[in-house]
Amino acid sequence: MAARLLIRRAAISAARPVFASPFRAACLYSTAEKPPSSAAAAQSPPSEPDTHFGFQTVKESLKAGKVAEVFSSVASSYDVMNDAMSFGIHRLWKDYFVRSLNPGRNPGGQPMSILDVAGGTGDIAFRMLDHAEKINADRETSVICADINADMLREGEKRALEQGYMSTNRISFRVENAETLDSVPDNSIDLYTISFGIRNVTRIPMALAAAHRVLKPGGVFACLEFSKVSLAPLDTIYQQYSFSVIPLMGQLIAGDRDSYQYLVESIKNFPSQEQFAQMVKEAGFMNVGKGYEELTFGVASIWKGVKPLDSK
Numbered sequence: 001m002a003a004r005l006l007i008r009r010a011a012i013s014a015a016r017p018v019f020a021s022p023f024r025a026a027c028l029y030s031t032a033e034k035p036p037s038s039a040a041a042a043q044s045p046p047s048e049p050d051t052h053f054g055f056q057t058v059k060e061s062l063k064a065g066k067v068a069e070v071f072s073s074v075a076s077s078y079d080v081m082n083d084a085m086s087f088g089i090h091r092l093w094k095d096y097f098v099r100s101l102n103p104g105r106n107p108g109g110q111p112m113s114i115l116d117v118a119g120g121t122g123d124i125a126f127r128m129l130d131h132a133e134k135i136n137a138d139r140e141t142s143v144i145c146a147d148i149n150a151d152m153l154r155e156g157e158k159r160a161l162e163q164g165y166m167s168t169n170r171i172s173f174r175v176e177n178a179e180t181l182d183s184v185p186d187n188s189i190d191l192y193t194i195s196f197g198i199r200n201v202t203r204i205p206m207a208l209a210a211a212h213r214v215l216k217p218g219g220v221f222a223c224l225e226f227s228k229v230s231l232a233p234l235d236t237i238y239q240q241y242s243f244s245v246i247p248l249m250g251q252l253i254a255g256d257r258d259s260y261q262y263l264v265e266s267i268k269n270f271p272s273q274e275q276f277a278q279m280v281k282e283a284g285f286m287n288v289g290k291g292y293e294e295l296t297f298g299v300a301s302i303w304k305g306v307k308p309l310d311s312k
């Protein structure tokens, strides 16, 4: 059966003019400096709240566009860069993340409906399907790979073709903003995942509220994200590596220093493990255990929450 390709190109092209020029302008300046005011910035209502874009302060309405510019720029080199920057460790974290969720039908149960938000090039979605099939003998569980950026999803589609998933109805790709998840009905999802995506979202509480809305009661929220290194000597080395080596790698491998500078700044800005666990709780989820599990001394962490059965 033909795969469901629901990339709504109109949505992304409609969004582009909002963000294209301000980001390019910002790239000419160091991250500590403010970019010159642009037409788009001038049009922002004066009362609009500010937010972070890496270490820059920008109006909320501009952030999603700037983030989209970053990921459009890195889309074709994203997988190679991930391996280079993390020495392949991101694969181990993602394997562990998926294994810990054990996706797929339990004996006698129904296939699962999984939503992978900020799914990018499909790293988590493919692992979910592989696990469901190989561990739970389930070829019916399906994954929606949703992302705000059509360029990232197109890379995912290419991989789905190579891996033989495009000829099944088990994966679909959709342009969606994590803050709204417009096309996803209430109480329709068994498992919501977001991997290395939440820190890029402008209004994280809105994304958590959307996750809560789309999950069925009893459904699971799971987030894999960079976090705060818990071992002081390792943190010193890690900060040196992040701010000196990663932007340089971005320049040499992907020809794009600024995007990788943003990525390391956005990691630094993300809340602590405890703070984010509290945000998950405030969104209406029951934390699993203390709410998070650190990987590699806190370089990354996994947060999990369950939507209570008595939720609407």
Ligand SMILES: C[S@@+](CC[C@H](N)C(=O)[O-])C[C@H]1O[C@@H](n2cnc3c(N)ncnc32)[C@H](O)[C@@H]1O
Residues within 6 Å of the ligand: 064, 067, 068, 071, 117, 118, 119, 120, 121, 122, 123, 124, 146, 147, 148, 149, 152, 176, 177, 178, 179, 194, 195, 196, 197, 200, 201, 202
């Ligand atoms: C670092 S990549 C992670 C991709 C993939 N989940 C992985 O683990 O390899 C971050 C992704 O978040 C997406 N993203 C950023 N803001 C988003 C938003 N508001 N809604 C949905 N996706 C978003 C980006 O387009 C990008 O594909």
